[in-house]
Amino acid sequence: MSMTDKVTVALDGFGAERGAEALVVGARAAASDGIGLRVFGDPRELSDLKAVPGVEVIDTTDSIANDEEPVAAVRSRPESSIVRAARDVAEGRSSALVSAGSTGATMAAATFALRRMHGVRRPALAVRLVVPGGEVAPTLLLDAGANADARPSDLVQFAFLGAAFAAAVLGVERPRVALLSVGEESKKGNQVVIAAHEQLARWADGAAGQPGDPGFEFVGNVEGRDMLAGTADVTVTDGFTGNVTLKTIEGTARAVADAVRAAARSGPRAALGGALLRPALGGLREQMDPDATGGAILLGLNGVAVVGHGRSGPDGIANAIRLAGRAVAERATERTAELLERSGATRAALRDR
Amino acid sequence: MSMTDKVTVALDGFGAERGAEALVVGARAAASDGIGLRVFGDPRELSDLKAVPGVEVIDTTDSIANDEEPVAAVRSRPESSIVRAARDVAEGRSSALVSAGSTGATMAAATFALRRMHGVRRPALAVRLVVPGGEVAPTLLLDAGANADARPSDLVQFAFLGAAFAAAVLGVERPRVALLSVGEESKKGNQVVIAAHEQLARWADGAAGQPGDPGFEFVGNVEGRDMLAGTADVTVTDGFTGNVTLKTIEGTARAVADAVRAAARSGPRAALGGALLRPALGGLREQMDPDATGGAILLGLNGVAVVGHGRSGPDGIANAIRLAGRAVAERATERTAELLERSGATRAALRDR
Numbered sequence: 082m083s084m085t086d087k088v089t090v091a092l093d094g095f096g097a098e099r100g101a102e103a104l105v106v107g108a109r110a111a112a113s114d115g116i117g118l119r120v121f122g123d124p125r126e127l128s129d130l131k132a133v134p135g136v137e138v139i140d141t142t143d144s145i146a147n148d149e150e151p152v153a154a155v156r157s158r159p160e161s162s163i164v165r166a167a168r169d170v171a172e173g174r175s176s177a178l179v180s181a182g183s184t185g186a187t188m189a190a191a192t193f194a195l196r197r198m199h200g201v202r203r204p205a206l207a208v209r210l211v212v213p214g215g216e217v218a219p220t221l222l223l224d225a226g227a228n229a230d231a232r233p234s235d236l237v238q239f240a241f242l243g244a245a246f247a248a249a250v251l252g253v254e255r256p257r258v259a260l261l262s263v264g265e266e267s268k269k270g271n272q273v274v275i276a277a278h279e280q281l282a283r284w285a286d287g288a289a290g291q292p293g294d295p296g297f298e299f300v301g302n303v304e305g306r307d308m309l310a311g312t313a314d315v316t317v318t319d320g321f322t323g324n325v326t327l328k329t330i331e332g333t334a335r336a337v338a339d340a341v342r343a344a345a346r347s348g349p350r351a352a353l354g355g356a357l358l359r360p361a362l363g364g365l366r367e368q369m370d371p372d373a374t375g376g377a378i379l380l381g382l383n384g385v386a387v388v389g390h391g392r393s394g395p396d397g398i399a400n401a402i403r404l405a406g407r408a409v410a411e412r413a414t415e416r417t418a419e420l421l422e423r424s425g426a427t428r429a430a431l432r433d434r
Numbered sequence: 435m436s437m438t439d440k441v442t443v444a445l446d447g448f449g450a451e452r453g454a455e456a457l458v459v460g461a462r463a464a465a466s467d468g469i470g471l472r473v474f475g476d477p478r479e480l481s482d483l484k485a486v487p488g489v490e491v492i493d494t495t496d497s498i499a500n501d502e503e504p505v506a507a508v509r510s511r512p513e514s515s516i517v518r519a520a521r522d523v524a525e526g527r528s529s530a531l532v533s534a535g536s537t538g539a540t541m542a543a544a545t546f547a548l549r550r551m552h553g554v555r556r557p558a559l560a561v562r563l564v565v566p567g568g569e570v571a572p573t574l575l576l577d578a579g580a581n582a583d584a585r586p587s588d589l590v591q592f593a594f595l596g597a598a599f600a601a602a603v604l605g606v607e608r609p610r611v612a613l614l615s616v617g618e619e620s621k622k623g624n625q626v627v628i629a630a631h632e633q634l635a636r637w638a639d640g641a642a643g644q645p646g647d648p649g650f651e652f653v654g655n656v657e658g659r660d661m662l663a664g665t666a667d668v669t670v671t672d673g674f675t676g677n678v679t680l681k682t683i684e685g686t687a688r689a690v691a692d693a694v695r696a697a698a699r700s701g702p703r704a705a706l707g708g709a710l711l712r713p714a715l716g717g718l719r720e721q722m723d724p725d726a727t728g729g730a731i732l733l734g735l736n737g738v739a740v741v742g743h744g745r746s747g748p749d750g751i752a753n754a755i756r757l758a759g760r761a762v763a764e765r766a767t768e769r770t771a772e773l774l775e776r777s778g779a780t781r782a783a784l785r786d787r
Binding site: 148212213214216217226229230261262263269270271272274304305306307308309310318319320321322324325326327328329330331332333334335336337338339340341343344345347348350351353354355356357358359360361362364365 | 565566567569570579582583614615616619622623624625627657658659660661662663671672673674675677678679680681682683684685686687688689690691692693694696697698700701703704706707708709710711712713714715717718
């Protein structure tokens with residue numbers, strides 16, 4: 082598909098924590114950018130979408146909730162919105178899947194319907210970490226939660242998946258890839274990280290331009306303190322550490338922002354200062370808004386699947402759809418598969434000792 | 435030792451990144467609080483300490499640097515400052531160890547000299563996470579980096595170690611203990627966390643007031659987002675995740691603070707606002723300063739050992755010494771040993787399946 086073809090996204094019409102209204106407004110914004118949409122949801126709740134050009138609402142009543150066991154639910158409910166939307170992509174009527182509902186159900190439905198890319202053992206969730214202030218390039222963190230347990234070879238594959246995505250969709254020519262760890266030295270980390278470091282270092286060593294060139298630069302370990310300092314384009318970790326880290330960043334940013342707000346209420350002088358500073362801080366608030374990133378993208382499948390942030394508002398929904406559209410237009414899936422094959426980083430080639 | 439006895443701290447006179455001057459000023463401040471000090475360092479660099487009442491400088495020339503392999507260095511250098519200071523505690527001349535040098539060397543020296551408490555498999559580093567704004571009670575995070583790999587039974591022991599310290603030194607009557615994970619449900623997490631959750635839940639179930647009462651309340655899993663929200667007094671995790679989390683909090687707080695500062699430089703109006711707001715933000719800066727916490731304490735040994743934050747200034751050194759002094763005065767070691775024995779949470783009683 083070339084960039085001028087129209088992209089059609091299959092959108093889960095349920096599961097947005099902020100309700101159908103957020104879905105409707107977000108979908109309309111994405112449609113006005115020229116992205117086609119097939120929305121699987123309740124036509125009454127989504128009635129405002131019916132008249133929008135390029136948007137089709139497919140009457141769906143069943144949906145999988147956040148608190149259900151995702152794999153069992155996806156297996157047993159073929160008519161639920163997320164399963165139908167994923168099937169829509171698998172059967173070629175849509176070219177990407179987007180959901181603001183249960184992350185687990187979206188991952189399960191996408192994995193069953195789209196299948197893993199040849200040679201990939203585990204798909205991974207990737208999220209761009211936007212740095213407040215906007216002067217530092219965001220790093221792509223993966224795995225942000227698809228696999229709570231990972232082997233060293235999984236981390237090596239995540240490096241390839243993240244690098245291919247950064248090159249294809251984020252426009253980074255030769256991405257710098259780092260491993261998240263507890264020190265910069267190669268022997269710092271838990272056993273999985275130390276083994277992955279060894280494998281990645283061997284791969285990167287002198288392979289540039291050679292057969293086996295990984296297409297990225299391995300820059301070694303990065304610590305939590307420096308992850309937001311722009312030293313790597315892609316930061317690789319297991320899904321447990323990645324998810325904890327992602328939520329720790331959110332929690333810390335919120336705590337600091339709350340404290341600044343409290344300081345600005347602590348007296349008339351501070352209140353005046355806060356009022357004068359507020360316009361300049363507006364951009365900061367926007368950057369820290371999870372809606373800005375468009376959510377997480379599932380890498381390693383034969384197709385594009387994006388999970389919106391749990392509390393996505395209209396902007397979050399629209400940006401998730403745009404991210405999916407960009408991934409399709411930039412041929413992210415095809416380019417990732419090419420990189421894996423060309424560099425030989427497929428499952429069969431990776432061994433854990 | 436009762437609270438009225440004088441506490442003597444063995445202080446490593448090397449390793450402070452900000453130099454001997456920070457050590458001297460910090461030690462003097464702690465000594466003026468009535469804490470006795472035996473400082474193992476270079477008498478020329480520490481000459482300003484010689485006249486201070488209650489402070490003794492013990493001429494020491496060898497020291498272990500940050501980039502040395504800690505276990506090998508500690509084993510082979512009996513006259514290095516950290517090894518001599520640890521021996522001073524083991525042989526009863528001092529009652530606690532404090533270092534602002536290499537965390538690894540301090541842990542190794544303390545573990546060799548003080549030995550693990552009966553029934554403890556792995557000591558853990560505990561750090562108080564101060565929440566900006568100061569309205570939320572800080573949680574005690576452990577392990578913050580002593581063990582990159584942990585078994586489920588290690589996490590269970592960390593819960594007991596942290597709870598005993600919170601009760602003895604932080605004055606929390608029946609600490610609420612949480613496991614750091616990726617969701618609140620008991621089955622969310624990696625395999626180690628899920629197994630630890632099961633063991634802790636079984637322990638806590640109906641044992642209150644019974645033999646086997648753990649002396650704390652297990653409140654289940656906490657996510658990275660809520661760790662700073664005051665829901666638990668003690669947060670338990672493995673040393674890899676704990677260290678990454680701790681440094682991620684530092685990095686995020688710094689990025690947000692930098693962004694606020696940048697906003698306050700973005701124009702004359704914002705600059706005036708920043709100037710008016712600055713005094714109210716002063717407390718926030720102090721709270722976010724790692725110096726405020728006094729560093730990390732190593733739990734699970736037959737004695738008190740505190741590692742100052744790597745970049746400790748004078749306040750950080752003084753607070754690390756005060757933390758050690760408080761732990762001795764409050765009989766933290768003895769009370770932890772009692773809790774482990776009484777509740778039966780010793781190594782022999784804990785089994786990983």
